[in-house]
Amino acid sequence: MTTPTAVPATGNRAGTARRRGNRWLTQVGWRHLVAVLGVLFSLFPIVFVLSAALNPLGTLSSTELVPTAGVTFGNFGELFQRTAFAHWFLNSLLIAGVASFASIFLSALAAYAFSRMRFRGRRVGLLSLLLIQMFPQFLAIVAIFLIFATVTDLWPGIGFNTPWGLLLLYMGGALGVNTWLMKGFFDTLPRELDESATMDGASHAQVFFRIMLPLVAPILAVTGLLAFIGTINEFLMANVFLTSTNSKTLAVGMYGMLQGNERNANFGIFAAATLLTAIPTVLVFQFLQRYIVSGLTAGAVKG
Amino acid sequence: MSTSLSGSGPAQQAPGRGPVRRGLPRTSRTARNHAPITATGLAVKVVLLGLVAGIAIWAAFPLVAAEHWVGLGILAATTAGLGYLYLGRRHIPAKYLVPGTIFLIAFQVFPVLYTASTAFTNFGDGHRGSKDDAIVAIQTSSVKQVPGSAQYSLSIATQGDPTTGALVFLLGDPKTKEVFAGDAGGLRRLDPGQVESSSLTGKVTAADGYTVLNIGQASVRSKEITDLVVPTAGGAIRSNGLTRAYEGRAVRAYDAGCDCVKDSETGRTWTADAQAGAFVAADGERLTQGWKVNVGLQNFSRVLTDDTISGPFLGTLVWNFAFAIASTGGTFLLGMLIALALHSPRMRGSNLYRVLLILPYAMPSFAMLLVWRDLFNTDFGLVNNLFGLGVDWFGGSWTARFAVILVQLWLGYPYMFLVTTGALQAIPRELTEATSVDGASPWQSFRAVTLPLLLVALSPLLISSFAYNFNNFNAIYLTTEGAPFPADNPTNGATDLLITYTYRLAFGAQGAEFGFAAAISLLIFTIVAVVSAVSFRRTRKQEEVYS
Numbered sequence: 001m002t003t004p005t006a007v008p009a010t011g012n013r014a015g016t017a018r019r020r021g022n023r024w025l026t027q028v029g030w031r032h033l034v035a036v037l038g039v040l041f042s043l044f045p046i047v048f049v050l051s052a053a054l055n056p057l058g059t060l061s062s063t064e065l066v067p068t069a070g071v072t073f074g075n076f077g078e079l080f081q082r083t084a085f086a087h088w089f090l091n092s093l094l095i096a097g098v099a100s101f102a103s104i105f106l107s108a109l110a111a112y113a114f115s116r117m118r119f120r121g122r123r124v125g126l127l128s129l130l131l132i133q134m135f136p137q138f139l140a141i142v143a144i145f146l147i148f149a150t151v152t153d154l155w156p157g158i159g160f161n162t163p164w165g166l167l168l169l170y171m172g173g174a175l176g177v178n179t180w181l182m183k184g185f186f187d188t189l190p191r192e193l194d195e196s197a198t199m200d201g202a203s204h205a206q207v208f209f210r211i212m213l214p215l216v217a218p219i220l221a222v223t224g225l226l227a228f229i230g231t232i233n234e235f236l237m238a239n240v241f242l243t244s245t246n247s248k249t250l251a252v253g254m255y256g257m258l259q260g261n262e263r264n265a266n267f268g269i270f271a272a273a274t275l276l277t278a279i280p281t282v283l284v285f286q287f288l289q290r291y292i293v294s295g296l297t298a299g300a301v302k303g
Numbered sequence: 304m305s306t307s308l309s310g311s312g313p314a315q316q317a318p319g320r321g322p323v324r325r326g327l328p329r330t331s332r333t334a335r336n337h338a339p340i341t342a343t344g345l346a347v348k349v350v351l352l353g354l355v356a357g358i359a360i361w362a363a364f365p366l367v368a369a370e371h372w373v374g375l376g377i378l379a380a381t382t383a384g385l386g387y388l389y390l391g392r393r394h395i396p397a398k399y400l401v402p403g404t405i406f407l408i409a410f411q412v413f414p415v416l417y418t419a420s421t422a423f424t425n426f427g428d429g430h431r432g433s434k435d436d437a438i439v440a441i442q443t444s445s446v447k448q449v450p451g452s453a454q455y456s457l458s459i460a461t462q463g464d465p466t467t468g469a470l471v472f473l474l475g476d477p478k479t480k481e482v483f484a485g486d487a488g489g490l491r492r493l494d495p496g497q498v499e500s501s502s503l504t505g506k507v508t509a510a511d512g513y514t515v516l517n518i519g520q521a522s523v524r525s526k527e528i529t530d531l532v533v534p535t536a537g538g539a540i541r542s543n544g545l546t547r548a549y550e551g552r553a554v555r556a557y558d559a560g561c562d563c564v565k566d567s568e569t570g571r572t573w574t575a576d577a578q579a580g581a582f583v584a585a586d587g588e589r590l591t592q593g594w595k596v597n598v599g600l601q602n603f604s605r606v607l608t609d610d611t612i613s614g615p616f617l618g619t620l621v622w623n624f625a626f627a628i629a630s631t632g633g634t635f636l637l638g639m640l641i642a643l644a645l646h647s648p649r650m651r652g653s654n655l656y657r658v659l660l661i662l663p664y665a666m667p668s669f670a671m672l673l674v675w676r677d678l679f680n681t682d683f684g685l686v687n688n689l690f691g692l693g694v695d696w697f698g699g700s701w702t703a704r705f706a707v708i709l710v711q712l713w714l715g716y717p718y719m720f721l722v723t724t725g726a727l728q729a730i731p732r733e734l735t736e737a738t739s740v741d742g743a744s745p746w747q748s749f750r751a752v753t754l755p756l757l758l759v760a761l762s763p764l765l766i767s768s769f770a771y772n773f774n775n776f777n778a779i780y781l782t783t784e785g786a787p788f789p790a791d792n793p794t795n796g797a798t799d800l801l802i803t804y805t806y807r808l809a810f811g812a813q814g815a816e817f818g819f820a821a822a823i824s825l826l827i828f829t830i831v832a833v834v835s836a837v838s839f840r841r842t843r844k845q846e847e848v849y850s
Contacts, residue, residue, distance in 0.1 A: 035644055263677075
């Protein structure tokens with residue numbers, strides 16, 4: 001909070017007496033200073049990960065911020081040889097991809113009803129969603145474990161160690177997280193649009209699929225991306241759920257790499273795995289950055 | 304929930320899309336009913352309902368086989384309800400709400416209610432099943448070999464994977480040549496036609512549907528084999544090495560007359576205590592196997608009255624609030640500061656800055672938490688190396704707390720930076736320009752115009768960020784794991800949040816206390832819900848939100 005106070009002293013009034021350079025410093029220069037400090041703070045752990053991934057020794061104790069002992073891609077090769085990283089990567093992409101797509105779709109459906117229709121129990125429904133969302137779902141993990149123990153007995157195809165069971169579980173949280181946000185998006189769309197479509201004879205489904213969904217599509221993509229990142233990072237449920245090596249997700253598998261005695265020795269391949277995991281999200285992030293800014297606040301402001 | 308949402312029901316004069324056409328004549332309803340049924344719409348409907356029916360039939364077979372009639376009933380009712388809902392033209396809101404609600408009820412509401420109900424029981428290690436289960440467990444675990452015990456040849460088998468599948472004893476009776484399969488559920492006779500056994504020893508070498516483990520595979524799992532007890536009418540069968548088994552006699556037996564367990568060797572008795580759910584001897588000694596009973600509010604009162612719990616609990620609660628406020632406030636302040644710095648038409652290169660600044664947000668957070676844990680490593684961590692320090696970060700309470708908040712700051716501020724940038728762009732420039740024309744200093748205009756507008760726009764996000772950080776399990780579990788712990792209390796560390804503390808209670812090495820953990824979950828839920836409700840009310844956005 002101290003830096004903004006530095007701004008006013010200059011302004012338009014005092015500036016005339018001072019030299020140009022001084023004015024640049026107080027009006028623009030401090031902004032660059034803050035931004036550079038922020039970037040340094042943002043980057044140094046990431047640079048460290050990069051350096052560890054390229055470190056030929058591959059241990060934590062030998063890793064410096066700048067790789068001094070040479071550069072090698074051996075850690076990446078070792079990652080694929082020694083662990084089931086390819087499996088984990090595909091599992092994570094499958095689970096996170098399907099889960100985020102399906103949960104966005106489910107909450108878009110619900111948000112449409114909450115935004116455009118009036119019915120008994122609407123208020124109660126909205127409030128209960130808010131409340132249920134606040135209950136930390138994984139504290140119910142004992143109950144979930146018991147439920148899925150039964151499910152595994154009956155239908156092994158959707159039980160433990162399968163991506164489908166975990167997907168179903170993630171679907172349970174779909175409504176709570178995104179419905180409110182999306183209701184905000186739908187509320188920002190002018191009602192005249194769907195009114196006129198209805199007057200022209202469009203059914204409620206046509207209004208939803210042909211008019212509303214295309215209009216919020218960019219925002220949906222952003223929400224989907226956030227859901228995707230959230231699912232990739234989900235650790236606890238997946239850790240209970242997936243125990244066999246080939247069924248693990250990235251979070252569970254990579255957590256195992258740093259357990260026990262291997263912690264120091266495995267750091268290089270862990271860092272390599274971290275970088276590979278980050279590539280898809282970082283890329284999509286940079287593409288969607290613009291929409292993220294407008295998307296999140298559109299929901300928040302009008303929410 | 305679905306019933307209360309199932310549309311306007313009799314109130315058809317206010318049909319689903321009522322307010323959309325507020326003030327218009329009632330003709331709208333006929334308009335909707337005249338909306339043509341398109342071929343694609345119909346096809347999609349048929350395909351999806353067919354899919355639902357197919358899944359229901361697929362799911363029904365195992366339910367029938369296992370004789371789960373209640374489950375079958377729920378399945379049939381759900382399927383029929385879906386058919387009714389989507390084939391009819393009424394209950395339009397429900398058509399949009401039901402798909403998500405089904406998942407919500409099955410995988411969130413139901414487990415949560417189940418958890419809530421265990422908060423009033425002593426469910427946990429030693430108190431898992433019914434009283435009968437406890438009696439069986441006590442009797443079988445007291446089995447000893449006595450002279451004259453029946454002997455069997457033993458083969459270890461499984462119906463699953465040799466390294467992980469549940470173990471089964473294949474037992475050959477040397478006298479009658481009969482073969483049995485036994486596991487913790489009891490003994491079953493096997494049809495001689497399905498079994499191949501060695502003619503010399505009677506040992507089973509192969510059986511239909513079972514994989515017989517070789518000696519190497521079996522010796523790896525010898526601990527499990529020793530622990531496997533097959534209950535029989537007169538006692539139980541246990542292994543004696545990897546190739547022989549005996550049927551022993553239970554030393555301890557339950558006597559229904561006195562509702563107690565008697566030890567026939569020592570003569571001690573343990574009487575059932577229905578309140579504690581355990582068998583208790585006269586001198587207060589308890590048998591470890593008890594059963595699940597309702598304990599009322601005891602779990603909740605324990606938090607307040609038990610000194611070993613209430614003291615640390617209060618400390619954890621205070622730290623939990625401090626952590627959530629510091630994480631939310633810190634990320635917001637830092638994010639806002641940088642957003643303000645970049646928010647200027649004279650600022651060059653702001654796009655490049657933005658790309659670099661949000662990188663932490665795009666990195667996988669679980670992995671970066673583990674990396675940060677190692678950055679704070681005392682001996683070869685980068686933080687100590689870089690600044691030439693020798694601090695044992697996770698060893699001291701305050702350094703550990705500082706470290707986890709710093710990590711949260713790093714992970715969280717790019718998000719706050721992004722949303723603040725968005726909100727800043729939404730504030731009309733005329734407003735700030737007007738203040739400067741009126742002679743306000745930039746600081747005054749920030750305080751009086753920008754900040755209030757920012758807070759109005761971002762307070763819902765700040766509240767949900769607070770709720771998220773209040774229960775931020777990963778932030779602690781993947782870094783300090785709650786450390787440092789005081790010497791006298793290994794269950795409650797200095798950086799423990801309520802949620803990691805609860806997790807340790809429920810799944811920790813001390814033995815599971817699910818009932819107590821569930822009680823604390825309910826407390827956490829209440830706290831977060833109250834804080835959020837109060838702050839939502841204070842933002843006074845309530846009416847707009849519900850409009």
